Amino acid sequence: MIPAEFDYVAASSLEDALRLLGEHGDEAKLLAGGHSLIPLMKFRLAAPSVLVDISRLPELRTLRPSDGHLRLGAGLRIRDLELSPVVREQVPLLAAAAASVGDRQVRARATVGGTVVHGDPAADIPAVLVTLDATLVLRGPAGERELSAAEFFVDFWETACGLDEVLVEIVVPALPGRRWAFEKFRQRSQDWATVGVAVQETADGEHAVGLVNMAPVPWRASPVEDALRSGAAVPEAAGHAAEGAAPPSDLRGDSAYRAHLAQVLTAKALTTAGAGS
Numbered sequence: 001m002i003p004a005e006f007d008y009v010a011a012s013s014l015e016d017a018l019r020l021l022g023e024h025g026d027e028a029k030l031l032a033g034g035h036s037l038i039p040l041m042k043f044r045l046a047a048p049s050v051l052v053d054i055s056r057l058p059e060l061r062t063l064r065p066s067d068g069h070l071r072l073g074a075g076l077r078i079r080d081l082e083l084s085p086v087v088r089e090q091v092p093l094l095a096a097a098a099a100s101v102g103d104r105q106v107r108a109r110a111t112v113g114g115t116v117v118h119g120d121p122a123a124d125i126p127a128v129l130v131t132l133d134a135t136l137v138l139r140g141p142a143g144e145r146e147l148s149a150a151e152f153f154v155d156f157w158e159t160a161c162g163l164d165e166v167l168v169e170i171v172v173p174a175l176p177g178r179r180w181a182f183e184k185f186r187q188r189s190q191d192w193a194t195v196g197v198a199v200q201e202t203a204d205g206e207h208a209v210g211l212v213n214m215a216p217v218p219w220r221a222s223p224v225e226d227a228l229r230s231g232a233a234v235p236e237a238a239g240h241a242a243e244g245a246a247p248p249s250d251l252r253g254d255s256a257y258r259a260h261l262a263q264v265l266t267a268k269a270l271t272t273a274g275a276g277s
């Protein structure tokens with residue numbers, strides 16, 4: 001459980017972080033909260049020779065309302081999202097999902113950017129970002145580019161963030177007063193989700209549905225949304241929750257159990273979020 005030897009550099013600015021990434025290429029890794037990267041290094045699943053610490057950069061810890069959206073700096077702690085009055089009022093689904101992550105110590109260190117770039121389909125916030133149709137803003141040597149959350153998550157632990165890029169912002173729609181629900185089934189109080197479900201009433205009154213831990217990527221349950229759109233009642237629509245997904249089998253449950261759980265939790269979440277009423 002001891003990582004391979006590495007050098008540590010604290011970036012003095014975002015530009016400095018980009019310069020260091022350019023200088024060290026695929027030998028370098030950004031360090032944010034370290035709650036995913038350091039365990040991977042201890043298991044020797046990752047062995048970067050340089051860690052570039054971006055955890056103290058104020059330019060990554062901004063939170064700005066902008067044109068009907070919230071722009072969240074990638075360096076915000078998960079606890080910042082949980083406690084921010086603006087996030088709680090404008091995007092309560094995101095605040096609720098943040099509050100469900102790990103324990104208070106994890107949330108106080110781990111960042112929203114870290115959980116997004118790590119790309120674990122069992123993580124809660126990525127599924128919420130897919131549900132919200134969030135936009136991810138990346139900065140690299142060639143400037144900035146924007147990707148939808150659906151484009152960003154490529155495969156298990158794989159995202160579209162390049163080795164020479166920094167995720168700088170996450171843009172989510174402000175949806176004050178819209179109904180939502182977040183259901184997370186876990187065996188013990190601070191476990192990761194066996195399955196999770198996020199439901200958000202959109203600005204035009206439809207319901208978007210995202211699933212945690214039901215596929216190699218955070219999963220948008222489009223068949224549920226299509227069924228609701230064509231007038232299906234909640235139980236019937238929720239029956240489509242696992243359609244097209246590829247739930248994993250592990251010690252917490254096999255894929256058939258997860259598929260069933262997804263249907264049950266989706267029905268509950270849709271009802272809470274006022275779908276079909």
Ligand SMILES: Cc1cc2nc3c(=O)[nH]c(=O)nc-3n(C[C@H](O)[C@H](O)[C@H](O)COP(=O)(O)OP(=O)(O)OC[C@H]3O[C@@H](n4cnc5c(N)ncnc54)[C@H](O)[C@@H]3O)c2cc1C
Nearest residue numbers: 030032033034035036037102110111113114115123124167
């Ligand atoms: C005990 C424990 C319990 C947990 N429980 C949960 C849970 O219930 N639900 C859940 O969703 N998660 C859970 N987590 C995971 C935790 O939320 C993630 O470890 C964390 O979000 C990763 O963020 P970080 O800031 O620590 O990232 P780091 O570990 O620092 O980095 C992760 C990866 O992202 C890259 N990276 C980080 N920031 C950027 C950036 N801005 N731009 C580009 N690349 C970047 C790093 O290079 C690295 O590859 C748990 C973790 C622990 C240790």
